Amino acid sequence: MPNIVVVGAQWGDEGKGKVIDMLADRCDIIVRFQGGNNAGHTVVVGGREFVMHLIPSGILHPGKYCLIGNGVVVDPQVLLEEIEGLRASGIEVENNLGLSDQAHLILPYHKALDKLREQKVGAGKIGTTGRGIGPCYADKANRVGIRVADWMDDEVFRRKLAMNLEEKNALFSRLYQAPAFGFEEIYRAYAGFRERIARCVVHAPVFLNEAIAQGKSVLFEGAQGTWLDIDHGTYPYVTSSNATAGGACVGTGVPPTKIDRVMGVVKAYTTRVGEGPFPTEFPPDLMGKIRAKGKEFGATTGRPRRCGWFDAILVKSSVLINGITEIAVTKLDVLDDSPRVKICTAYRLGDKLLAHPPAAIDRWQEVEPVYEEHPGWLKDTSEVTSFEELPPQARRYLKRLEELLRVRISIISVGSKREQAFRV
Ligand code: GDP
Ligand code: IMO
Ligand code: MG
Numbered sequence: 001m002p003n004i005v006v007v008g009a010q011w012g013d014e015g016k017g018k019v020i021d022m023l024a025d026r027c028d029i030i031v032r033f034q035g036g037n038n039a040g041h042t043v044v045v046g047g048r049e050f051v052m053h054l055i056p057s058g059i060l061h062p063g064k065y066c067l068i069g070n071g072v073v074v075d076p077q078v079l080l081e082e083i084e085g086l087r088a089s090g091i092e093v094e095n096n097l098g099l100s101d102q103a104h105l106i107l108p109y110h111k112a113l114d115k116l117r118e119q120k121v122g123a124g125k126i127g128t129t130g131r132g133i134g135p136c137y138a139d140k141a142n143r144v145g146i147r148v149a150d151w152m153d154d155e156v157f158r159r160k161l162a163m164n165l166e167e168k169n170a171l172f173s174r175l176y177q178a179p180a181f182g183f184e185e186i187y188r189a190y191a192g193f194r195e196r197i198a199r200c201v202v203h204a205p206v207f208l209n210e211a212i213a214q215g216k217s218v219l220f221e222g223a224q225g226t227w228l229d230i231d232h233g234t235y236p237y238v239t240s241s242n243a244t245a246g247g248a249c250v251g252t253g254v255p256p257t258k259i260d261r262v263m264g265v266v267k268a269y270t271t272r273v274g275e276g277p278f279p280t281e282f283p284p285d286l287m288g289k290i291r292a293k294g295k296e297f298g299a300t301t302g303r304p305r306r307c308g309w310f311d312a313i314l315v316k317s318s319v320l321i322n323g324i325t326e327i328a329v330t331k332l333d334v335l336d337d338s339p340r341v342k343i344c345t346a347y348r349l350g351d352k353l354l355a356h357p358p359a360a361i362d363r364w365q366e367v368e369p370v371y372e373e374h375p376g377w378l379k380d381t382s383e384v385t386s387f388e389e390l391p392p393q394a395r396r397y398l399k400r401l402e403e404l405l406r407v408r409i410s411i412i413s414v415g416s417k418r419e420q421a422f423r424v
Pocket of ligand 3: 012
């Protein structure tokens, strides 16, 4: 089994959790490489729904090793709650979970800063998940972040926490007129979490590269999606990490020469949570229908997701940026009741037709989608188990996507349950 990177090719929530769960069966190690508990990855097995925020979606497969890589920002309280939640459901989380000693810690002041900033900017907000992701990555880039290895050393942790609090508390009191954080309270809570997490800590680059050298295969689990990537996404309406395939190397210490394949996950349509451009967004009537049928409410914050038609311009650029070698299409069943389905094949900007998204956010907001229309299939696909069994209109829709994206579709998903998907 090759080493595969799985990335979202839209704005997140493409169904990566479900696809990872499918692929996990055939690999040895599953590693998350970026993001934090802004992610919500859903897997439905045996009538039970599991939503993973930090732990890789391979955890439901006994005998697989799951790792949280250095590129991830970790809220230890959330991690412990997730471990306990899984255990309470009878899932084994013992020696099969590792945490990189180079991952950064989310602290209470990161969460407070995230929310205060959003409140302060008002209408110009990003619509973040409020989980402290941006401020934590900002500290990482600013070289004042606290890494897992720092946290494990009591003296270093105390020193770094005190230093950070001095700076952050000045911000809280002067800029935001918000209460300061006390050292003792955070220190005691995090020392408690540390005791329970210490046994998971590993040095991921050595662990992973040695495993690969021994012939083990690694599945790299991306969070968010290409258009939420800090460099390649709809900046500034993005998250603060590299959700594209390159992030898999940076966020784990496994070199590009060890990656064999990149799978892009897309919905058969498009969704986005939070603010920012969305050229193919549905008008209100369709929005309500697809949102209800697709249960399009955030797995992390419960916010309604914005929904729209499939945007081939967006995904074509994702294929390019990520080097996508195959595509998994999810939620095809959600379009079952649509008499017509549309695909955006170009952006119109003034009198020009664009084949790639623009970089400037103001241009992004101005582009108009150019659509081609296809007849819908108006048949229930949720029980279909092969490409050949799909209604002809659905097959033609998928073939057209392959043609436009110039990449093959290798997985099709027609429902949230583990069994509702097939390989092509
Ligand atoms: P992720 O963040 O990319 O892992 O995706 P989420 O879990 O946030 O959102 C995907 C949602 O769609 C979850 O509720 C899944 O259970 C559900 N889902 C996944 N694949 C399908 C599918 O083919 N059809 C339907 N109807 N739901 C699906
Ligand atoms: P998964 O892994 C969808 C969005 C937020 C917001 C922006 C920045 O489940 O696909 P942040 O809290 O990261 O600073 O918020 O990114 N966002 C996601 N949208 N799926 C996600 O993760 C997301 N993680 C962050 O809604 O617009
Ligand atoms: Mg999600």
